Amino acid sequence: MALxxxxxxxxxxxxxxxxxxSLCFLSPSLLGVGxxxxxxxxxxxxxxxxxxxxxxxxxxxxxxxxxxxxSAFLMAAKNTLxxxxxAVPLAVVLAMGLALMLECRIPLKSQFRTFFLSPMxxxxxxxxxxxxxxxxxxxxxxxxxxxxxxxxxxxLQSDYCQIVVIILFLWKNLGYNMILFMAGLxxxxxxxxxxxxxxxxxxxxxxFNIKLRYLSPTVLFVTILSLINxxxxxxxxxxxxxxxxxxxxxxxxxxxxxxxxxxxxxxxxAAAVVMALVMVVLIALLFVAEDWFGKDVEG
Amino acid sequence: xxxxxxxxxxxxxxxxxxxxxLFLLPTVLTITNSFMSESEINANYGMIFSTxxxxxxSKTVNLKFIPDKVTFSQYVTGLIKSPEYLLKLWNSILxxxxxxxxxxxxxxxxxxxxxxxxxxxxxxxxxxxxxxxLMPYQVTLVPNYLVSDWLGILNKPWAIIxxxxxxxxSVFLLTKFMRRIPYSLIEAAKVDGAGEWQIFxxxxxxxxxxxxxxxxxxxxxxxxxxxxxxxxxxxxxxSQPLSVFLSNINSGEIGLAFAMATVYMIPSLxxxxxxxxxxxxxxxxxxxxxx
Numbered sequence: 315m316a317l318x319x320x321x322x323x324x325x326x327x328x329x330x331x332x333x334x335x336s337l338c339f340l341s342p343s344l345l346g347v348g349x350x351x352x353x354x355x356x357x358x359x360x361x362x363x364x365x366x367x368x369x370x371x372x373x374x375x376x377x378x379x380x381x382x383x384x385s386a387f388l389m390a391a392k393n394t395l396x397x398x399x400x401a402v403p404l405a406v407v408l409a410m411g412l413a414l415m416l417e418c419r420i421p422l423k424s425q426f427r428t429f430f431l432s433p434m435x436x437x438x439x440x441x442x443x444x445x446x447x448x449x450x451x452x453x454x455x456x457x458x459x460x461x462x463x464x465x466x467x468x469x470l471q472s473d474y475c476q477i478v479v480i481i482l483f484l485w486k487n488l489g490y491n492m493i494l495f496m497a498g499l500x501x502x503x504x505x506x507x508x509x510x511x512x513x514x515x516x517x518x519x520x521x522f523n524i525k526l527r528y529l530s531p532t533v534l535f536v537t538i539l540s541l542i543n544x545x546x547x548x549x550x551x552x553x554x555x556x557x558x559x560x561x562x563x564x565x566x567x568x569x570x571x572x573x574x575x576x577x578x579x580x581x582x583x584a585a586a587v588v589m590a591l592v593m594v595v596l597i598a599l600l601f602v603a604e605d606w607f608g609k610d611v612e613g
Numbered sequence: 614x615x616x617x618x619x620x621x622x623x624x625x626x627x628x629x630x631x632x633x634x635l636f637l638l639p640t641v642l643t644i645t646n647s648f649m650s651e652s653e654i655n656a657n658y659g660m661i662f663s664t665x666x667x668x669x670x671s672k673t674v675n676l677k678f679i680p681d682k683v684t685f686s687q688y689v690t691g692l693i694k695s696p697e698y699l700l701k702l703w704n705s706i707l708x709x710x711x712x713x714x715x716x717x718x719x720x721x722x723x724x725x726x727x728x729x730x731x732x733x734x735x736x737x738x739x740x741x742x743x744x745x746x747l748m749p750y751q752v753t754l755v756p757n758y759l760v761s762d763w764l765g766i767l768n769k770p771w772a773i774i775x776x777x778x779x780x781x782x783s784v785f786l787l788t789k790f791m792r793r794i795p796y797s798l799i800e801a802a803k804v805d806g807a808g809e810w811q812i813f814x815x816x817x818x819x820x821x822x823x824x825x826x827x828x829x830x831x832x833x834x835x836x837x838x839x840x841x842x843x844x845x846x847x848x849x850x851x852s853q854p855l856s857v858f859l860s861n862i863n864s865g866e867i868g869l870a871f872a873m874a875t876v877y878m879i880p881s882l883x884x885x886x887x888x889x890x891x892x893x894x895x896x897x898x899x900x901x902x903x904x
Contacts, residue, residue: 329732332730332732333730333732333734335730335809336726336729336730336732336735337726338726339722339723339725339726339729339809339813340722340723340726340727340735340738342719342722342723343719343720343722343723343779343781343784344723344738346719346775346778346779347742347745347779347781349760349779350756350757350760350775350776350779351745351753351756351776351779353760354755354756354757354759354760355752355753355756357756357759358755358756358759412629412632415625415628415629416629418621418622418625419622420622420625420626420629421626422626425633426629426630426633427893428889429633429636429637430632430633430636431885431889431892431893432636432637432640432885433636433639433640434834434881434885435640435834435878435881435882435885436639436640436643436874436878437838437855437856437859437874437877437878438838438840438856438859438860439856439859439860439870439874440639440643440859440870440871440874440875440877440878441639442860443643443867443870443871443874444638444639444642444643445639447642447658447676448676454676485635485636485639488636489636490896493893493896493897494896494897494899496897497896497897497898535899538747542747542749545749545750545751546749546750546841548841549840549841552840552844553840553860566751567750567751567841570751570754570755570845571844571845574758574845582755583755585751585755586751586752586754586755586756589749589751589752590748590752593747593748593749593752594744597744597747
């Protein structure tokens with residue numbers, strides 16, 4: 315913002331020099347991004363459109379059609395989407411709740427913040443061990459349930475498995491999201507809330523009409539971030555249950571990993587392109603939604 | 614009215630406390646359980662992780678916090694008797710340290726460019742970086758794999774280090790920090806005849822020292838716990854980092870797994886305790902993808 319204040323109109327020569335200078339500084343990063351991301355992604359798009367790395371016949375959408383006929387891919391996509399559809403909204407709402415609670419001048423606020431962030435440090439493998447102790451058929455949670463006379467549940471080998479992974483996901487990500495919301499809350503103009511107090515606005519009114527509107531960029535970002543992190547939950551699932559978990563836990567990354575083993579470039583490329591497209595569409599949709607909801611408070 | 618307020622705050626405090634305990638539990642368990650002897654671990658968790666060692670096995674699983682007898686035997690086994698864990702830890706360091714240093718360095722230069730000059734082309738590139746940053750591994754791993762194959766670095770540490778160095782995340786975050794530096798500072802330096810490189814090293818970098826630190830912490834934590842990349846790009850078990858190898862410790866030795874996990878947690882824990890304020894500031898600033 316501050317940097318281009320009051321810039322006079324530059325002539326063409328100055329503009330070219332500026333462009334060259336800026337590209338100089340950008341070049342190391344741009345070069346790396348080009349070599350490691352852009353060029354190979356172009357090749358991935360190309361691979362997704364040909365019938366084989368050897369024969370190189372152009373087949374247009376055939377690989378995609380095959381991909382959508384592939385039951386493993388469909389299952390993985392369905393599981394990943396249904397997991398994200400539950401986990402992401404929960405991660406956003408609960409993190410906002412935590413942030414709002416910590417806002418209310420309660421004692422030990424900064425200690426709580428530290429505790430909520432602590433899951434970031436724990437190595438995945440030890441998280442997985444603990445989760446096994448908790449959710450094993452003979453594990454702590456089941457022992458606890460039995461005290462109340464409930465039946466034991468085979469958490470990881472039944473339809474409950476997604477719950478286990480959602481809890482894990484929330485445990486891991488809520489702290490980070492909470493910090494984002496706390497930063498968002500700190501940016502709300504204090505006068506506005508004071509005026510609302512003087513006018514006798516209720517807490518609900520203040521929340522929906524003031525706080526939520528100012529938080530909408532944060533909500534957008536936390537949603538996108540949680541979405542990406544929900545794709546990363548594979549890490550924990552993989553370490554909990556291996557290459558071929560219970561059906562409901564077979565995620566897209568499992569599909570990718572297993573396809574990597576057979577090095578089926580066409581299948582892999584088509585899957586990567588589909589995912590990239592889905593991500594771009596989702597992100598664009600979220601941007602549109604945020605623009606629509608928060609338009610009168612920005613700027 | 615006032616009474617009701619106090620009650621509400623008390624309830625919130627309790628709720629926060631319950632949440633906090635739940636959040637802290639796995640960390641605390643990992644650490645305390647690492648000080649238990651193998652037989653104590655077996656007695657408590659033998660039901661789940663069946664082992665051949667025999668001895669007393671409790672009928673139920675006991676989630677136990679405080680060891681009966683504190684022992685360092687797991688650490689002795691992991692760190693002294695079997696060098697493979699130390700080797701894997703060393704692998705982790707070899708992978709993560711260069712990524713952190715060079716990613717931040719490359720990002721600082723790029724962020725300066727994005728801060729100092731604006732224009733259609735450059736904001737287009739910046740937007741592209743944001744999109745790239747938001748892509749999940751499932752999209753970027755295939756391209757990474759292809760390049761590593763072409764360059765002949767597949768199954769070598771470089772296959773992880775090089776793409777790591779150019780990951781766009783810190784470029785994005787650092788640009789947001791740098792855009793807060795008052796333009797007058799740069800203007801003044803220019804009037805005094807400073808070149809771009811001087812403005813960058815003498816003015817920009819010192820101004821965002823804390824930002825560099827907080828980004829370094831975030832990047833370190835992210836890569837220290839990586840699993841996906843080594844699984845695909847480093848299939849050779851000898852060169853895998855401890856984050857992946859920890860899960861290979863077989864279920865008969867979960868005491869050892871707890872101990873090694875604790876060891877593995879130490880660097881990030883130290884960084885966290887030392888730089889929590891920076892970490893929080895770094896996270897807080899990543900808060901919006903716009904602007």
